[in-house]
Amino acid sequence: MPTTNLNISVxxxxxxxxxxxxxxxxxxVRHFxxxxxxRPVELKQGMQLWDRRDLDLWIDDVKSGAVTETRDTILGRL
Incomplete structure (x- = not known):
């Protein structure tokens, strides 16, 4: 019986x-x-992208309790 190898790079x-x-x-998305x-990065004009590493740092800060935002700081970003 023949065997086949499948190499997938992700x-x-x-x-x-x-x-x-x-x-x-x-x-x-609305809550995000x-x-x-x-802050997003604009690599190409008009295209905003978020860096996964920055998101990881933010999530780590939230988990550790380092991020304590007030309603006013959240509204200020809107």
């Missing part, structure tokens, strides 16, 4: 669209927009 994207970044953080302090 590259994780570092830069995420807003919907992908929200999903990565486990949040609906209102609460995420991570």
């Amino acid at each position: 590259i994780d994207k570092r830069m995420l669209k807003q919907s992908e970044a929200a999903s990565y953080a486990g949040l609906p 927009k209102a609460t995420c302090p991570v």
Whole structure:
């Protein structure tokens, strides 16, 4: 019986669209927009992308209790 090897290379994207970044953080887009302090990067004119590493740092800060945002700081980003 012949055997076949399948080599698949998967590259994780570092830069995420807003919907992908929200999903990565486990949040609906609307909630992500209102609460995420991570600023997007504009690699191409008009295209905003979120860096996965920055999102990881934010999530780690939230987990450790380092992020204590007030309603005013959240509204200020809107």
